[in-house]
Amino acid sequence: MLFRDIIGQEKIKKRLTETVKNNRAGHAWLFFGPEGSGKLPLAIAFARYISCLNPKESDSCDTCTSCIKYKKFIHPDLHFSFPVNKTRDKDTVISDGFIKEWRDFLTLKPYGGLAEWYESIGLENKQGIISTEESKRIAYKINLKAYESDYKTVIIWQADRMHDQAANKLLKLIEEPPPNTFFILVSEKPEQILPTIRSRCMNLKIPRIEDVVMRDILMLKHGLDELKAGEIARIASGNYQKALTLLQEPEEYHYCFTRFRELMRSCYRKKIPEIMKIADELASLNREKQKSFLNYSLGLVRESLIMHYDQPGLVYLSDEENEFTYNFAPFITGDNVVQFKEELTKAAFDIERNANGKFVFLDMALTISQLLKQEQKK
Numbered sequence: 086m087l088f089r090d091i092i093g094q095e096k097i098k099k100r101l102t103e104t105v106k107n108n109r110a111g112h113a114w115l116f117f118g119p120e121g122s123g124k125l126p127l128a129i130a131f132a133r134y135i136s137c138l139n140p141k142e143s144d145s146c147d148t149c150t151s152c153i154k155y156k157k158f159i160h161p162d163l164h165f166s167f168p169v170n171k172t173r174d175k176d177t178v179i180s181d182g183f184i185k186e187w188r189d190f191l192t193l194k195p196y197g198g199l200a201e202w203y204e205s206i207g208l209e210n211k212q213g214i215i216s217t218e219e220s221k222r223i224a225y226k227i228n229l230k231a232y233e234s235d236y237k238t239v240i241i242w243q244a245d246r247m248h249d250q251a252a253n254k255l256l257k258l259i260e261e262p263p264p265n266t267f268f269i270l271v272s273e274k275p276e277q278i279l280p281t282i283r284s285r286c287m288n289l290k291i292p293r294i295e296d297v298v299m300r301d302i303l304m305l306k307h308g309l310d311e312l313k314a315g316e317i318a319r320i321a322s323g324n325y326q327k328a329l330t331l332l333q334e335p336e337e338y339h340y341c342f343t344r345f346r347e348l349m350r351s352c353y354r355k356k357i358p359e360i361m362k363i364a365d366e367l368a369s370l371n372r373e374k375q376k377s378f379l380n381y382s383l384g385l386v387r388e389s390l391i392m393h394y395d396q397p398g399l400v401y402l403s404d405e406e407n408e409f410t411y412n413f414a415p416f417i418t419g420d421n422v423v424q425f426k427e428e429l430t431k432a433a434f435d436i437e438r439n440a441n442g443k444f445v446f447l448d449m450a451l452t453i454s455q456l457l458k459q460e461q462k463k
């Protein structure tokens with residue numbers, strides 16, 4: 086994983102390389118931000134740059150002995166911790182017990198989230214944890230002399246999955262780290278990490294990948310035309326792994342579109358039984374698909390607002406989306422767009438927290454129905 090392999094995030098890359106060049110890289114970092122934005126690839130590229138024997142202006146050299154081992158994630162001074170749990174095949178809660186699977190995951194799905202990781206190790210219906218045993222293990226490893234590099238790096242992926250006792254142990258390590266040791270914590274839920282740990286880390290927000298950047302990469306790397314790339318970028322909502330999954334399931338965005346159109350029509354007409362039927366159907370999807378639907382809807386609302394203000398050059402839509410948005414745009418205005426977006430975002434938030442999908446979608450639809458009604462009256 087080199088900086089140049091990472092999608093977008095140019096400012097972040099520049100900031101990270103600068104801190105190394107100026108010898109100002111703090112020994113503890115927290116990379117936080119949404120899933121699929123490239124936090125883990127960035128953490129690895131950063132560690133690799135620190136360890137590279139012949140670093141270039143903006144990236145590692147890719148040829149030194151350190152780089153060669155980093156490339157395969159086998160450098161002896163690079164350590165990973167990540168959530169695991171006992172599976173059918175493995176009776177351990179230590180990350181190293183899953184290191185082969187982890188290296189495969191980094192190779193195949195470096196932008197993957199917890200769901201993809203759990204699936205790849207067969208952790209069905211169980212949550213992974215970063216255990217107390219694991220933190221003891223980290224302490225042991227970093228107190229050993231560095232093997233080959235001048236630096237040791239510990240990357241803790243999904244650091245919020247750390248057991249309380251493990252977190253306290255880690256806190257001590259971060260407070261008094263052995264020399265030349267770097268910790269990079271990676272998290273989508275930084276608020277769930279001990280505040281005392283957070284405050285000792287350099288907090289670096291890794292934002293979602295911008296839609297335009299995502300669209301361009303889908304065209305360049307995956308050979309999509311502009312329209313298709315735009316559609317996928319809109320649903321993927323800054324998550325590159327999600328975009329890759331959508332490439333394999335092209336029917337998903339069509340599904341999102343037809344359901345959104347149906348739902349808006351029913352909301353507009355205030356047809357409660359129809360609204361309930363659609364809410365039921367959406368609630369029956371799995372959580373990831375429910376979130377996709379909401380992300381897609383947010384994107385289309387955004388496009389409708391742009392269209393409302395007559396800037397069609399900025400809108401990237403398929404023919405049927407275009408036709409629908411043309412009719413829908415008059416109802417999305419500066420007055421209601423904020424509330425519209427809030428409703429969709431709140432629904433996504435509630436779904437994430439396991440709220441009952443039926444109620445979430447129904448509540449959302451009823452409020453949207455009100456918002457559309459208000460515009461109608463004007």
Ligand SMILES: [Zn+2]
Pocket residue numbers: 136137138139140145146147148149150151152
């Ligand atoms: Zn190198």
